[in-house]
Amino acid sequence: MTTADARPQFRPNRVPGLAMLLCALLAAFALMAPQADAAKKQRIVAVSPFAAQTMVQLGVKPIRVGQTIGTTPRQRQMFRGIGQLTLTHPNGPNLEVMAKLKPKLVFTSNQWKAGFSALRQLGIKVVVADPTSPNGVYKNVLKIGRYIGRTKQARKLNTRIRKQVRSATKGISGTRDKVLVVLGIGRTAMAFLGNSWGGQLIKMSGGQLVTGGATNSGGFARISDEVVVAENPDRIIVVPHGTSQDIDEVKGYILNNDAWKTTTAWKNGDVDVSVDNRLLQAGTDLGATIKYIRAKYLENR
Known part of the structure; x- marks a missing residue:
């Protein structure tokens, strides 16, 4: 056999097949690129911080x-830029502003439901995606992922959140401090109940939430000085709500409440703000928040 005979022979009949394969690959890439760009350029407004955080983590920024x-x-x-x-x-975003922005989709919360109908009349799709409990995070992440074409990424994010929660709750002991969490609005003290976002996080972090037996579907109920004294919490966490000026007023009122000074929490210096x-605020950082609560307020109990 000569050297020429040993060389691979050019086969003209292979050219059409290779060309077709190359064209198919190029077409696939051409289709994938616009889809990825389109997902990133969707005109979406995230009214709720939770939705905005989730979108950013899934690779799509709201406008x-x-x-x-x-x-x-x-x-x-995360919201910089x-x-x-x-x-x-009670309506939420201004309709004239929304008409100029022309979003196709708005992620919001029931807090702003009074304005839903007007937004829909502008041709905007309104989707409620704002959990009221830590357990509701996962389904809302998945809901957002489906609407923005990021279902696979949403599942991965949920897996990561679950792993972080397992790590954060590891080693919680059976002995739990009695914890009173108070939302301060002006001169009114509202107890965080077991169905509130913060109340559930306290329980997940190892605290025994005390509420004075109050119930309310909204997650908060007014609590009197007498009930606080009777509950005698080991720890009190004060959460002032409002502007900077309001916060200072709330802190001053609650921290100088003589009745509360008889509690174990006050006597031991375990009153935090x-x-x-x-x-x-609902968010996807459940694990980090639980670790923070345990370290700052519950001393890793």
Whole structure:
């Protein structure tokens, strides 16, 4: 056999097949690229901080995020570079502004349901995606993922959140401090109940939430000085709500309440003030929040 005979022979009949394969691959890439770009450029407004945080973590930034006083430090960091949308009670975003923005979709919460109908009349799809409990985080992450074409990423995010929660709750002992969490609004003290976002986080973190036996579907109930004294909590966490001026007023009123000074929490110096909204605002950082609560308020119990 000659050297020429040993060389691979060019087969003209292979060219059409290779060309077709190459064209198919190029077509697939051409289709995938616009789809990825389209997902990132969707015109979506996230009224709720939870929805905005979830979207960013799934790789899609909203064109606007609702301006609230309740965002956590982590959320504020994630929202840098995203325009803010002014919200007004009870309807939420201004209709003229929304008409100019022309979003196709708005993720919001039931807090703003009074304005849902008007938004829909503008041709905007309104989707409620804001959990009221830690257990509700997973289904809302998945809901958001489905609407923005990021279902696979949403499932991965949920897996990561569950893993972080398992790690954060590891080693919680059976002995739990009695913890009273108070939402301060002006000169009114409202107890966090077992169905509130913060109340459930306290229980997940190893605290025994005390409420004075109050119930309310909204998650908060007014609590009197007499009930606080009777409950005699080991720890008190005060969560002032409002503007900076309001917060200072609330802190001054509650921290100088003579009746509360008879409690074990006060006598032991275990009265804390939380102003970072971790106990109020729903987010995807469940594991980190639980670790924070255990370390700062429950001393890793």
